[in-house]
Amino acid sequence: MQQPPDAAQQKHIVEIRNVSFGYDAARPVLRDVTLSIPRGAVVGIMGQSGCGKTTLLRIIMGAYLPTSGTARVLGRSTAELDRAGLYAMRRKMGMLFQFGALFTDMTVFQNVAFPLREHTSLPHDLIHDLVMLKLHAVGLRGASRLMPTALSGGMARRVALARSIALDPQLMLYDEPFTGLDPISFGVIVRLIRELNDSLGATSLIVTHDVQEALGVVDYVYFMAAGRVIAQGTPDQIRASDEPFVNQFVNGKSEGPVPFHYPAPEYDTDLELAAS
Amino acid sequence: MPIAALRARLERLGGTVTSHVWRLGFASRFLFYLVVHSGTALRRFRLTIAEVYFAGVLSLVIILVSGLFVGMVLALQGYETLQRFGASESLGVLVALSLVRELGPVVAGLLFASRAGSAITAEIGLMKATEQISAMEMMAVDPIARVVAPRFWGGVLSMPLLAALFSAMGIFGGYLIGVQLIGVDAGAFWSQMQAAVDWNKDILNGVIKSVVFGVAVTWIAVFEGYDATPTAEGVSRATTRTVVTSSLAILALDFILTALMFTGGNGK
Amino acid sequence: MNRSTIDLWVGIFVAAGFAGLLFLALKVGNLASFSLTQTYYQVQAKFGNIGGLKVRAPVKSAGVLVGRVADIRFDNESYEAIVTMNIDTAYQFPRDTAAKILTSGILGEQYVGLEAGGDGVMLKNGDRLRLTQSAVVLENLISQFLFNKAAEGKEPAK
Numbered sequence: 001m002q003q004p005p006d007a008a009q010q011k012h013i014v015e016i017r018n019v020s021f022g023y024d025a026a027r028p029v030l031r032d033v034t035l036s037i038p039r040g041a042v043v044g045i046m047g048q049s050g051c052g053k054t055t056l057l058r059i060i061m062g063a064y065l066p067t068s069g070t071a072r073v074l075g076r077s078t079a080e081l082d083r084a085g086l087y088a089m090r091r092k093m094g095m096l097f098q099f100g101a102l103f104t105d106m107t108v109f110q111n112v113a114f115p116l117r118e119h120t121s122l123p124h125d126l127i128h129d130l131v132m133l134k135l136h137a138v139g140l141r142g143a144s145r146l147m148p149t150a151l152s153g154g155m156a157r158r159v160a161l162a163r164s165i166a167l168d169p170q171l172m173l174y175d176e177p178f179t180g181l182d183p184i185s186f187g188v189i190v191r192l193i194r195e196l197n198d199s200l201g202a203t204s205l206i207v208t209h210d211v212q213e214a215l216g217v218v219d220y221v222y223f224m225a226a227g228r229v230i231a232q233g234t235p236d237q238i239r240a241s242d243e244p245f246v247n248q249f250v251n252g253k254s255e256g257p258v259p260f261h262y263p264a265p266e267y268d269t270d271l272e273l274a275a276s
Numbered sequence: 277m278p279i280a281a282l283r284a285r286l287e288r289l290g291g292t293v294t295s296h297v298w299r300l301g302f303a304s305r306f307l308f309y310l311v312v313h314s315g316t317a318l319r320r321f322r323l324t325i326a327e328v329y330f331a332g333v334l335s336l337v338i339i340l341v342s343g344l345f346v347g348m349v350l351a352l353q354g355y356e357t358l359q360r361f362g363a364s365e366s367l368g369v370l371v372a373l374s375l376v377r378e379l380g381p382v383v384a385g386l387l388f389a390s391r392a393g394s395a396i397t398a399e400i401g402l403m404k405a406t407e408q409i410s411a412m413e414m415m416a417v418d419p420i421a422r423v424v425a426p427r428f429w430g431g432v433l434s435m436p437l438l439a440a441l442f443s444a445m446g447i448f449g450g451y452l453i454g455v456q457l458i459g460v461d462a463g464a465f466w467s468q469m470q471a472a473v474d475w476n477k478d479i480l481n482g483v484i485k486s487v488v489f490g491v492a493v494t495w496i497a498v499f500e501g502y503d504a505t506p507t508a509e510g511v512s513r514a515t516t517r518t519v520v521t522s523s524l525a526i527l528a529l530d531f532i533l534t535a536l537m538f539t540g541g542n543g544k
Numbered sequence: 545m546n547r548s549t550i551d552l553w554v555g556i557f558v559a560a561g562f563a564g565l566l567f568l569a570l571k572v573g574n575l576a577s578f579s580l581t582q583t584y585y586q587v588q589a590k591f592g593n594i595g596g597l598k599v600r601a602p603v604k605s606a607g608v609l610v611g612r613v614a615d616i617r618f619d620n621e622s623y624e625a626i627v628t629m630n631i632d633t634a635y636q637f638p639r640d641t642a643a644k645i646l647t648s649g650i651l652g653e654q655y656v657g658l659e660a661g662g663d664g665v666m667l668k669n670g671d672r673l674r675l676t677q678s679a680v681v682l683e684n685l686i687s688q689f690l691f692n693k694a695a696e697g698k699e700p701a702k
Contacts, residue, residue: 061414063410063413086416087416087418088416090413090414090415090416091415091416093414095411095414097407097410097411098407099406099407101406101407101408101410101411102408103403103408103411104403104406104408114415114417115415115417118415118416118417118422119415119416119417160411163415164415322547325550325551325554326550328554328557328558329550329553329554329557332554332557333553333554333556333557336557336560376568434557436561437557437558437560437561437562437564437565438561440561440562440564440565440568441560441561441564443564443568444563444564444565444567444568445564447568466571470571475569479565479568479569483565
């Protein structure tokens with residue numbers, strides 16, 4: 001599974017330039033977003049729910065095309081790719097979905113073996129060894145015969161991680177990897193993200209709103225709100241940022257640029273107290 | 277009724293019809309794509325065989341039991357009426373023709389839609405809701421070729437076999453009641469049946485019907501599953517739509533096919 | 545449920561399905577009898593009125609099925625119906641065989657009945673039967689009956 005050499009020369013694995021996108025024309029989700037992910041880095045994209053970060057991930061995946069601007073992934077613009085080209089690009093990427101998205105009708109082993117069986121014609125023994133390797137890397141080699149329904153949330157996510165690295169991808173995408181994990185499982189995932197990135201020589205992109213956890217693992221952060229990048233920097237820079245929204249987000253304050261109250265009429269009016 | 281309200285209703289009606297037509301077009305393109313990309317389902321026949329198991333084998337019990345009961349009831353009801361005209365020896369003809377021409381394909385189709393069709397829709401819908409379909413797409417595997425196509429061909433292959441088994445069981449049930457219980461002459465039962473049931477006209481037409489129904493039901497089932505809203509409520513609604521739409525489609529197609537096969541071309 | 549068990553059950557299912565189909569074909573339908581693979585020869589007969597005879601109607605002799613009606617046409621010169629029949633090569637009939645259009649039961653379907661003659665020479669492919677009897681048309685029968693009744697009624701009056 002050697003990667004073609006030219007991809008290794010790219011300085012930036014992902015380059016997003018002036019990308020705008022909306023699921024329908026009336027409501028744009030991304031407005032003129034520019035960011036880039038250098039090779040070998042672990043980059044976080046953070047923001048509140050609904051700020052557009054998951055949509056950005058889908059654009060990088062090629063599931064959607066930007067309505068304007070370009071998204072270059074692994075050296076090619078997603079807009080230029082036909083279906084075969086898109087699939088070829090995705091074979092070099094791995095994605096970890098929020099709850100794992102394991103195939104429930106297969107065992108752990110069969111799940112991890114799936115990309116190998118679909119895309120390679122390696123002999124059975126070799127596939128077996130590779131699957132064991134990947135499962136060992138996430139610490140679940142002993143669980144290979146279990147069904148996904150028998151796994152805890154954290155274990156399922158680790159198996160999904162093993163599956164997504166089965167073909168040794170150059171780019172790893174993580175969609176909310178820390179959601180709903182207990183502190184131990186969280187620590188495990190953090191360690192794995194770092195280790196895999198470095199040992200595979202890959203680049204990782206983490207989309208999350210778990211600020212404190214993520215700041216401890218990433219090299220660089222992009223902060224998004226309302227479809228725009230409003231701040232970027234190293235974790236230390238972000239922690240020290242005096243941009244009001246970032247400040248509120250990082251420190252978990254309930255009041256700031258994002259108000260506590262959902263827009264509503266005057267309280268008096270709702271309680272029917274005000275005399276007209 | 278004020279003009280504005282009437283107009284609003286008409287607009288809604290037009291909108292509903294348009295959206296149904298649009299959806300039918302979408303479903304047709306889906307079917308075309310599915311058939312064109314059936315290479316994986318045929319090359320890796322194991323996948324399709326697994327689906328024949330889930331759709332066909334697991335429906336065997338309900339099909340066989342229902343067939344038996346339908347045949348038995350046909351014999352009871354048929355005898356009751358025939359013996360008034362002194363034609364009780366034609367009981368075999370009645371049971372066989374009713375089953376082979378109509379009840380076999382139609383009732384087996386309806387049962388298949390409820391049992392296997394809804395299961396297929398729920399399965400595909402849930403895979404969509406739990407992001408398994410997206411995960412597959414991300415792993416550069418075409419989910420339609422890998423997940424949908426085997427289920428489609430599994431259903432199409434199972435349906436004619438189930439209909440034939442339904443009819444066979446029904447005739448056996450009719451024999452049990454008619455000959456063993458009621459006492460119609462066994463010889464007359466079988467011989468009149470053999471004289472009246474034609475391989476081309478009746479049995480083959482019944483098989484053609486069941487193939488058409490199989491295609492219709494499975495197409496609807498896989499489409500509704502793939503198109504379901506990825507929430508629990510969405511999957512439940514999609515499953516209901518599968519059963520309702522399949523049942524209506526079977527009955528409508530049955531009418532069209534019967535009109536084509538059994539009435540037109542009535543001798544020179 | 546492992547792979548080989550699934551394969552086994554699917555195999556059983558498909559075998560059972562085909563067995564059911566076979567049962568229908570042989571025991572229920574008339575596949576075993578006169579149809580696909582028999583060889584036949586063709587003879588023609590002209591009738592004044594074929595009544596309700598249809599293509600694929602049975603051709604019987606002594607009540608036994610010996611063939612099927614293949615084609616029915618109208619002869620514009622003699623204003624008669626020309627019926628072409630496929631007869632199983634296993635059965636040979638003399639040249640002076642008569643063909644009648646008969647009805648199964650009282651109100652059943654119509655078929656061609658062959659009554660063998662005594663000629664030494666047998667019918668060949670393409671021959672024509674000379675002796676024919678048309679179908680009984682119900683209206684003619686009724687008017688005949690009424691006519692007879694009327695004639696009877698007149699006589700005592702004489």
